Amino acid sequence: MIVKDPVLTPLGVMVLALLSEGDMHPYEMARLLRARRDDRIIPISNGTLYHTVSRLHGQGLLEEVGVDRDGNRPERTTYAVTPAGTESVREWVRRELGGSRRRTSFRVALAEAHNLERAEAVDLLTQRLALLRQELEAIGAGLDGAATRDVPEQYLLEPIRHRLMLQAEIEWLDALIPRIAAPNFAWGPDPDHLLAKRKAHHDG
Secondary structure (H helix, E strand, C coil): CCCCCCCHHHHHHEEEEEECCCCHHHHHHHHHHHHHHHHHCCCCHHHHHHHHHHHHHCCCCCEEEECCCCCCCEEEEEEEEEEHHHHHHHHHHHHHHCCCCCHHHHHHHHCCCHHCCHHHHHHHHHHHHHHHHHHHHHHHCCCCCCHCCCCCCCHHHHHHHHHHHHHHHHHHHHHHHHHHHHCCCCCCCCHHHHHEEEEEEEHH
C-alpha cells in the first residue's frame, strides 16, 4: 500500500536516500549512517531506525527484497527503496531546502540536495538566500531599535548571535550558489562513486 502524501521525518529521508545506493538491511543502514557521521545531524539509535524502517515500509516507500541469516544471528530483512520512496525524498528536499526554519530539516535537505536537478537546487538555495537576507534586515532593525532605547546587551545576546549566524550563512550561500551552478561542479548521483564509498566503509 502506498500512502498518499506520506509524512517523512529527517531520519526517514536519510534512510530512503541511503537505499538509493543499494539494497540493505537496517543493521547495515545504521552502520553506514554512523560511519559517515550522519549522527552529527540527527541522533541515530537502533530502536528509532527500526521503527522508521517499519513506518516507511507501511507507507509503501520501501519494500522487502530478501531475508538473510548469518550463523546463529537473527534473520535480517533486506529492503529496497520504491519509486514512491525516491520521489518522496525529492518532494521533501524541495520543501525544506528553499525556506525551512527548522535547522535539522534544512541540514538533511542540504545533504540530500543532489537528488534534485542542478538548476532546481540552485533556485531553491537562491530562494533561501533571499529569505535569510530579509530575516537579517529584520533582526538588524530590531537591534538598532534596542540600541536607541539603551536596552542592556545582556538581554540581546540571542539576537546578536542569530545576526552573526545569519551573516555567516548568507556569505556562504553567496559563494556556494554560483559554484553549484557551474557545469564543472559535480552534481547528481554517481553510482560508481557511491559503490566505492559504501565498500570503503564496509572494508573499514
